[in-house]
Amino acid sequence: MNEKQVHKFVNRYLEATECSILEKSPAHFTVKLSPFADRELTNRPYYWSFVDRVGAEPETMTFLFVTDKQKYDAVEEIPVPPEADSTATDKDSAANAALGRSLGFVHGSLAAPARVPREDLYFGARKLEQIFDAAKAKGSYVYLFQEPDKRSHNPFSSTPYTAWLGVNMRVEFASDRKREEIHCFGVSLATGQCVEHFLDRLLMHKLTPRLPANIHITKNGISFNKALGIVEQALERKLRSYDYSWAEGATERLAEELERISEYYELLIKNATEESRPVIEEQFTQRQSEIRWQYEPRVTASAINCGIFHLEGIE
């Protein structure tokens, strides 16, 4: 994700969670979080449990989110020549005051507005990671309807809709190393038809959580369980055709490692005294399971998010 993408992402998150953006530029947002976003992003569980229990009016936090540090700092930084003229400008006297205060413990609370913490949001930044997680936590299970096309809208006829099970799967191929794929499946609950890249298809439509008027939903022809089976089969079929040389390599390394420690420990066990033998044997077992843990090839599939989608037409 580059700066622009991060900016767009954050913007959409803030809007979706109804935060009030006080100020923004292509490089930053100053934003007062909504209670919903505050709960997700500020790590204040005690505060929120207090608010919930007492029923107090919550005071949410305001943040400065910088999405393009370089650009933001370039604009913000008012260049001060290091060898400033001795003519006392405002800035000078402010700095002098600061120097004068530096000895004592004067807190500059009089003129200063409420603190607005700054967070630089870049790919890899912890706060952005937290926004990612927040999006995922509250964007996992949806139940949506396609908004009917306005043009063909006939108040006297009813449009048929099909319910789909849609799921976005992350597939991990792992040994001591790892790579991932993401697959988006959709299964028609009417016919059992399975399509890939289902998310792309969803993105072409406008979706709403409300049941639109003048539509009817085709009766489901298959059960949820059946649909699940179809998804998993489709995934399995796809993955079977892959190249598994990585797994062969990992298995080879695993075998080598196991052989190496076997040689080492078997000799050790053979020469061990009666009392030390169980300890060494235990260690041997432990080392073996560590190596399996490290190298054993495995493929796992888990859902990122999923939902039931009602789309126009019968498929």
Add this chain to the structure above:
Amino acid sequence: MNFNTTPQAASADTGPTIVTRKLHTLVDLQCDRTWFEELQNRVSRNGPWDDWTLYQLAMEAEQAKRIESFDELLCLRSLPTFEPMPHQISTARKVVHEMGGRAILADEVGLGKTIEAGLILKEYIVRGLAKRILVLVPASLVLQWVRELNQKFGISAVAQKKAHTWGYDVVVASIDTAKREPHRELVLGTDYDLIVIDEAHKLKNKKTTNYQFANLLRKKYCLLLTATPIQNDLDELYNLITLLKPGQLGGQSEFAANFVVDKRLPKNEDQLQEALSSVMIRNRRGDGGIHFTKRIVKNIPLTLSPEEQALYDGVTGFVKERYEESGGDLSSMLSLVTLQREVCSSRDAVFLTLVNLFKKTAEDSPMRPKIWELVEVIRGIKANTKAEKAMELVKEMNEKVIIFTEYRATQEYLLQFFRAQNMAAVPYRGGMNRGKKDWMMDLFRGRAQILIATEAGGEGINLQFCHHMINFDLPWNPMRVEQRIGRVHRLGQTEDVKIYNLCTIGTIEEHIVNLLHEKINLFELVIGELDHILEKLEKTDGSLEQRLARLLLEAGNDTELKQKINHLGSSISRIRDEVISNEDPLDGGPELVVNLDSLGQKVEIRP
């Protein structure tokens, strides 16, 4: 042992949560069905349903984070705040992609083993291959590691403080703590995805509790960091590798037969290097070593004014009297030794301590009037010889300068002293919070000519833009002096660094300057050498600080003190010569028994 990617537990009513399907003779596909159960739940309860935009955003985030290939170094794209050096990147890459995540990182001092370890940690975290991580380091380095991992790598590492801290994902702890109960049980009961052990050469002896503890740890990936993997004995190397990959060099007797002629003499070196190359990386500095600028040291001898000298003599006499009264009990005397040191710094420092001492002393104690007598002497002092000299120096150089002092009271005095002369000076001390420290740094970088600091070990204060420093007084601990210098004299410094030591003649200070400068040659040592010298010194008879305190108290008169300090000085010189002659001057690092040059690259570092 569970694979972290494999959630266990099966629920009874809806069938297994994980369903296994055969993909290939070697691999199964494991489908996690927890999502499906939850979806069904929500359908039957008619919600609650999530937001469509957040659904899309969640997917976009996952797509951005996706791990596209097995062998790209992904951590680099999420580290915009700093740029690792090429040899650090290639080391990380090699450990992750060729060594299966178990390696000894044996770079020479100063090439950034911590950075390499950080990159590897980050890579495994980003790839979701490591979550539970334990970093074991000497106690003195715990906070430094925590800071580095957090600031440079954005890894939420936590310093182990209490038993419950072990529950965090990334914990930095001292091995001496970890191996003791109640921690031991918790640590040994955890399957760690990744364990890092810094200063791993301390584990070279198989018989030590530390080694045995390390050997019991359960881990998937493991990094051992040391600049000196084989300093004395080939067995050390064998032991380290056994921690990492038992059997890599064969059994003990096999190793002895194949590779060892004598403890310090290897044979079949080519094969040994070959065997080592899959577990160890050692980058070396280029021939020129690190190109630091020069350190120019100037001792400024000062003669105390008669009033100041009277105070010094008064305090010295007072301290010695107390020591004799105590019957030679050293431990209770250390606070009095502080008096002796403070009196060399400023009357303000000694005043504060005296007043506190006065308050603590019982009202009928015969000590009270004696203390008050000293306080009266302080009142007689009108000027501070050192401060005036410092002022003169600062005006002469007319550039940014840091003044270090050990005492807060001296710092306050100097701030006022300079301010009275209309010179902008800012303070820096350990007790300030992060924000204030940054602010002071900014002021110093901007308009203040002088920074007056009591703390040097502090959190990454980098002052390369300044190349003058004045040691207003000198700590008795050489490491602290080195830390002070290190703030200024580091990579990125483009000027020669000028160090001024203020030293009052006829006081203990004169001896200290002499010891540090002439005997240890502290100001001209290569990085890392001081560590070795001090380690050797402390092995014999306690720290330099303690020894000095003892000498000072026990010496009957000035000549005796001088003799004793000279004696200490020559034993230090001896140790220094030993250490230095043991090290290859070109290499900058200690000599190793086995030549490991093929296990890494040569790195030229320029400031």
